[in-house]
Amino acid sequence: MALRRNFYKTVTVAAAVAASAVLSLPAAATEISGGTVKIGVLNDQSGPYVDLAGPGSVLAAQMAVDDFGGEVLGAPIEILSADHQNKPDVGSSIVRRWFDADGVDAVADVPTSSVALAVQELVRSSNKVFLISGAASETLTGTACSPNSIQTADDTYALTHGTVEAAVSAGAKKWFFITADYSFGHTIENAARTIIEANGGEVVGSVSHPQNTTDFAQYILQAQASGAQAIGLANAGNDTVGTILQAAEFGVVDGGQQLVGMIMFSSDIKSLGLEAAQGLLLTEGFYWGMSPEAQKFSDRFIEQFKLMPTREQATTYATVTHYLKAIQAAGTDDSEAVMAKMKEMPVTYFGQTGTIREDGRFLHDLTLYEVKSPKDSKNEWDFYNKVADIPADVAFKPMSEGGCPFISK
Incomplete structure (x- = not known):
């Protein structure tokens, strides 16, 4: 390092x-x-x-x-x-x-x-x-x-779209968010909320945390107590890794709640290890394979x-x-x-x-992946099983809905 x-x-x-x-x-x-x-x-x-x-x-x-x-x-x-x-x-x-x-x-x-x-x-x-x-x-x-x-x-819209839709379709109707407290975190939570509600789900609560924190215990306890089926992680990098690792210590997944990473990178999966990350759904625009x-x-x-x-x-x-x-x-x-x-x-x-x-x-085009289990991985960088392709015209928000002020009407 x-x-x-x-x-x-x-x-x-x-x-x-x-x-x-x-x-x-x-x-x-x-x-x-x-x-x-x-x-x-x-x-x-x-x-x-x-x-x-x-x-x-x-x-x-x-x-x-x-x-x-x-x-x-x-x-x-x-x-x-x-x-x-x-x-x-x-x-x-x-x-x-x-x-x-x-x-x-x-x-x-x-x-x-x-x-x-x-x-x-x-x-x-x-x-x-x-x-x-x-x-x-x-x-x-x-x-x-x-x-x-x-x-x-x-962007936040594209990376949440496929992942959240897949989780809601699989039965995760009630959500709680653990969100990084700056513009990125709130934007991605709002994007996910829109998709959840459009697909018949609801957000039962959320909590914000400072960027680059090390103790997620209070946030995880709130998520557990919420009764949500899915816990959306509207953070990134070491914050996401820390949340998932501490959630494992609190038995979140063993207790029946699903963790959903909104923005995840291959470096996050490497840090977590497949034992902790297996089964996570995520959307990627680039993967070495x-x-x-x-x-x-x-x-x-x-x-x-x-x-x-x-x-x-x-x-x-x-x-x-x-x-x-x-x-x-x-x-x-x-x-x-x-x-x-x-x-x-x-x-x-x-x-x-x-x-x-x-x-x-x-x-x-983007791709929805599921993280492999350790026994299914062929080498140290073999992380993902492909779930579905997400065409560009589906993945990204239409320009007409983006609100860019210099675009000719």
Whole structure:
């Protein structure tokens, strides 16, 4: 763990180009502001989301740059990274410095939706590009949308839809929620409530907890006492892992209640172990075994990082690749031109071809999985049995219902 957390805080393809060197660049590079394309990967590198994002996302972005050849339009590409500590003020301060002093063109990743919402406003006002491959709140391409952003991270609506519908259909009609007390947690609880009620179920209670807490006992006791058939976990990362492990200590599942993870990653299953996680339903947009292309990328990633890529890390790779392709196609790194190209061009996503809507939402198919039992797993990363495909037009909220204010009516 220490090795991964101390992964390069800043990774560069080439040294920063001095002003005199810019003059000697090929003619095409004059279309690149400052002579270098700079991408800042901003995420949690020391807290609850370090395993699902962290240094692994920085590596994924660097892999995308390396696979692109290290330059675009004759200009070098540089990756910077920083730890936002899951605090909007810290994240905003870093991004301001990146824009004002370091010449960063685009910000990528950014798990923790409260940080992403703050960063989105800075990106908009600075006319830069925001590549949201981490934050899951559907408001980022809904009521808080920005013409400067694309959201490739699977959002709260999509990740809850298949999982909750499957659980309700299987008989879980009464629900209680344990929710992380920030915008992401509340957004995902609200999305799940809508699906539960639309399918004839009810939410009998909920409780909120601080992000990155370690003691879930009081919340689990409230959930047990509620009489709910299903306990929805509207949290993520170490918070989800901690809730499930402590729920096992309290005999929640043995007592007849079902745990349902709203947002889960392969890193969570690895931390829990199949003995604790078996039977969990979850929705994933990326899994190393989903296609030959995903397998190939994952083999390269694990060779360098010693862990399989999570959905967020893989999505960061695909998103940075798409951004660089858009710069190449536009012939410039001008934000407006690049955003137009990203929305115009199809997105290559590990064997799938997706699209980006006008509101910035990336659309692709998702899959509902069930976590395998230890006896059914063939190797240490063989976690899931496929339950059902969820087509993109079913998985994601229609743009007409998102409330994005800049969309033409």
